[in-house]
Amino acid sequence: MVSQIQMAGMVTQLLISLLFPIAILIFLLRKKSLSWKSFWIGALIFVIFSQVLEKLLHIAVIDPAGPSLKWTDSTAAFVAYGALAAGVFEEIGRYLAFKFLLKRNLEYKDGLSFGLGHGGIEAILIGVLGGINAIVIANLINTGMFDQTIGAALPTEQLTMIKNQFLNTGFGIYVVGGLERIPAIFIHIALSLFVLLAVRENEFVYVIYAIGLHALMDVVPAMYQVGVIKNIWIIEPIIALFGIVAIIYIVKAKNCFQNS
Template identity: 30%
Template sequence: MLYVTHLLSPLLMLVLPLFLGFLLHRRLKVGWSLFGVGALTFIGSQLLHIPFNAGLTALLANKVVPAPPGDWTLWVNAAVLGLSAGLFEEVARYLVYRFGTNSARTWRGGLMFGAGHGGVEAMIVGALAGLAAMSMIALRARGASAAPLPPELSAQLTAYWSHPWYYPLLGSLERVFVLCFHLSGAVLVLQVFTRRSLLWLGAAILWHAVFDAVALYTLATVGLYWTEAVIGVGALLSVGMVFALKPARVEVVAQRR
């Protein structure tokens, strides 16, 4: 059964974002192009976000930037990583709203935009998880007939196959929760234009920073199961934000700010 769930979880990560896009397309009558715009926005943000985090890590390793005190290391790391994710991803959303397509500037369009943003992240994670699963299956299939594996790789293989059958499905469940978060992020940034206040961009960055930082801190302190529960609460709050910010009337495209 563990073989099945190790392969099923990546498949769900690939399919669920497309299913969400299909629902939005059918129910809200919004075009698929915004899903692609959201996907490209995420990829573009990571072209800057990943080098930034790598550079910051190098500065800490070389003691160019002072490291936080020992008791504060985990808190500071979680806060910095959460804030960097919020800055790069939410500012990227803002720039697309500001200089990109006007069709994203409605509640419905923002949802499809957010689905593409979070969806491509889920699909990338799913593809990597699928490759890892196939690699681990191949290594396990080698059996005793092949040369012994290096100790570190052997330990990883043992750990990978020691979990209960449902454990791999937590990854796909987490992607559902994160998709909900990205819908809220897209709708929050949209308020910059519908309500004409940059404070909403700050709110989106802060919400992103808190969501990621709490997840990172929880994972490091109480483990994966509690982390998924915490992310699940964040997903419920995200869905609440999405519907709280739903306009009462038929939407028109917001004016450029």
Template identity: 30%
Template sequence: MISSGMVNLIMQMAVLGFVIPFVFILAWKVRTKKSIVPSFVGMGVFLLFTFCFESVPNMIFLHTKNPISEFITGNAIAYALYVSLMAAVFEEAGRFVAFKFFLTKHTDDNETAISYGLGHGGIECIIALGITQLQYYAYAQLINQNKIDTVINTLPDKASKTAMTELINAIKDMTLSESLLAGGQRFFIMFLQVALSVLVFKAVREVNNNRYIAIAIVLHTLGNIPAALYQRDVCPRLGSELFSIAYSIVVCIFAYNVYKSLPKKKTVSKEKDFDIAGKKLG
């Protein structure tokens, strides 16, 4: 049985996973009075590059039987490096494409970097926290109603049944503090996505500054590795989550300084040009 307090917390974390991203997106919209379009572009690009484009190499190097995939899946370090790098490359490529081609009307506004990042990180938070916690809530209800074994027995193969059993045991063993920490970590990762968006935005906003794309890829890869190692039972969950929080803070501080260095929109100079042109015509 799972306590009512734990079940309620799972639902509360699910609600926050859906609500908090939109709260930040709308708050930034109100504060800056800029378009909300970059946030929705960020959501779409994340879904496209993560679930469509990234799935192609993953199918080849993780899910198709060949010498390379056997090496990657059979070695925890190789697996962690591969999945971390692939996620970084495709997500940063998505950011670059978005700023370079989809948001050309918005790249004069530095606020676009934050708006896009909130959409990109927000949809990830909705999926990783909101939807996941909703699933946990449904499973918790089935556990408390003694119906979960029936669900497990309907699964088609032994591997699926084993994976589901491990997930159910993890839900049963989950504590209030672990759930709170996991939820908090997801919000810090959302801010990390904002920080990485600032770095790629700088590469697009300024001429000959493409090194910031490479910096974003490296920082993204390093940030993903502990979570990937946790998936392979190499890194403890607590260590992975605490690292993610601390790492996100450090990268956000770096990105904040980068954001302050971005060139300002040249509205004043344009007004002067119009004044000069008017005087010449007069």
């Protein structure tokens, strides 16, 4: 049985992932710093470049039996690919959006709004939908319907693995999954402002820097995915630190827009 405490963790993850982006949205509205056009294009770019194009590349190069690449079992190669893929797709997506779709929307508030749209839709897809999916599966396990509904489509070994994962995942892991969306949103906003400055100043090299920064932030999660780092509590403080640096940059970047 999945306990009520575990279920509470799933609900907490869902609520944090939903309410925090809404809180930032309301804050920007009150500060008159929200551009709806940039917000929605930021969300659209994430879906197209991260959830469609990047996922298609994953299908082509990642071994489903991994985690590893299809042509090598090298852990280092998988970590490098995992770190770079998100950076390349998302930062190029940001650049193309500001360069062509938002060429008349290049103010500070557009960077804020684009980043919130980008990070907000990620929070919904990962944190909210992930939480809903977890609650549904947990209820199927608790009512004895899991094997009947999902079991027919999966091998017994995989079915047992999924069930054990839900039975053994504690309250704290779900809460951390929600809290992780907070620094992630600030990181998306900071990177959006950075790429926006690249477009405003016609310096594509800044986009390369953004790709490198994004890849650097994804190295540790990729190492956790392949089992090099086994303790999730090592990862979360690092992500939080990146989030703090992102907040500092967001505040200081306003001067760059006023002076450029």
